[in-house]
Amino acid sequence: MSPAGNGSAASEPSADSQVAKIFEWRRGFNAMHLIDLGVRLGLFKTFADTPGATAAEAAKTLNLHPPYVETWCTTAYSFGLLEGGEDRAFRLAPFIDEILAKPGHPRYLGGYVHLGTEFATEDFRYSMEAFRSGKPVPFQGRSDGFAAAVAEGTAGLQFLSARKLLPELPGLKARLDAGGTVLEVGCGAGRHLLQLARAFPEARCIGVDIDPTGMKQARAAIDNAGLGGRIELVAGEVGSAVAEGSVDAVVMIEVLHEIAPDIRQAVIDGCGRALGPDGWLLIIDETYPSTLAQSRERDYLFPVQTGFEELTWGNVLPTREEQDTLLQHAGFKAEVGRSVIGEGFTVLTAQK
Numbered sequence: 001m002s003p004a005g006n007g008s009a010a011s012e013p014s015a016d017s018q019v020a021k022i023f024e025w026r027r028g029f030n031a032m033h034l035i036d037l038g039v040r041l042g043l044f045k046t047f048a049d050t051p052g053a054t055a056a057e058a059a060k061t062l063n064l065h066p067p068y069v070e071t072w073c074t075t076a077y078s079f080g081l082l083e084g085g086e087d088r089a090f091r092l093a094p095f096i097d098e099i100l101a102k103p104g105h106p107r108y109l110g111g112y113v114h115l116g117t118e119f120a121t122e123d124f125r126y127s128m129e130a131f132r133s134g135k136p137v138p139f140q141g142r143s144d145g146f147a148a149a150v151a152e153g154t155a156g157l158q159f160l161s162a163r164k165l166l167p168e169l170p171g172l173k174a175r176l177d178a179g180g181t182v183l184e185v186g187c188g189a190g191r192h193l194l195q196l197a198r199a200f201p202e203a204r205c206i207g208v209d210i211d212p213t214g215m216k217q218a219r220a221a222i223d224n225a226g227l228g229g230r231i232e233l234v235a236g237e238v239g240s241a242v243a244e245g246s247v248d249a250v251v252m253i254e255v256l257h258e259i260a261p262d263i264r265q266a267v268i269d270g271c272g273r274a275l276g277p278d279g280w281l282l283i284i285d286e287t288y289p290s291t292l293a294q295s296r297e298r299d300y301l302f303p304v305q306t307g308f309e310e311l312t313w314g315n316v317l318p319t320r321e322e323q324d325t326l327l328q329h330a331g332f333k334a335e336v337g338r339s340v341i342g343e344g345f346t347v348l349t350a351q352k
């Protein structure tokens with residue numbers, strides 16, 4: 001029987017299908033820049049506020065060049081970001097208002113897009129040199145805009161942590177509601193600390209980070225919110241942030257893979273020492289594939305992308321085996337909770 005007869009040929013790529021992949025990925029490149037323009041120029045917000053507006057009306061509202069806005073709208077319609085009819089009156093496609101027009105919404109991804117179009121683009125320009133030298137450009141100490149984009153890009157995970165994941169850990173909500181303490185390792189610009197303070201109004205919140213740019217933004221945000229009496233910031237390592245056994249929960253959001261592998265165990269050990277008896281560690285991060293075959297599985301597609309995108313930052317994503325070893329060495333109980341959410345984020349929960 002020929003390959004065509006047993007069906008195997010159908011799974012083999014053709015030259016045309018491989019070419020189609022390249023064109024589709026190039027289309028995705030354009031889509032990210034179109035989205036970024038729509039966020040920065042206010043186009044998504046305008047169509048959220050005035051559904052049914054024409055491109056000319058949106059251009060007038062924003063004082064933009066009408067032919068450019070018309071082309072933007074046609075392309076956004078092609079991408080499925082806008083809906084419209086022959087009258088060329090446009091409205092946002094379902095859920096796009098939450099995702100691209102409402103910065104405070106848990107699903108908002110404008111910051112994540114901006115990380116790619118501006119900062120990842122800068123890093124890719126450096127990649128030629130980095131591939132030859134192996135010298136990274138760490139993400140710490142970059143611009144205020146970079147720190148803000150990182151914070152905005154992880155806002156949905158912050159909301160999920162404060163409003164769902166932490167409250168569901170057995171016994172933790174009662175302890176925090178009774179005045180317990182939660183420590184965030186890698187607090188960045190402080191937005192998650194604000195979420196925690198609001199979700200647990202009786203709890204004490206502590207944030208530790210080594211990035212001076214993020215810490216500056218965190219102090220300003222906490223002062224503006226009037227929560228300086230309940231949120232403490234510590235610049236440095238986790239070991240210097242709190243006394244041993246003094247906190248009820250430690251949280252790390254998209255931080256584990258940013259810690260250099262040679263000090264990663266020391267940081268997780270420090271988290272373990274900071275926790276009191278039966279205290280909880282919550283980690284939201286990404287898991288790198290352990291095998292080549294896993295790199296094509298859905299749960300690993302986003303982590304593989306992150307591993308490449310953050311290569312020149314010096315970030316190395318841990319595998320599942322590496323994550324388990326870190327927790328075991330730090331003295332956490334063997335029953336580690338593990339799940340995958342969203343596009344490939346791993347949620348790890350471990351108890352002291």
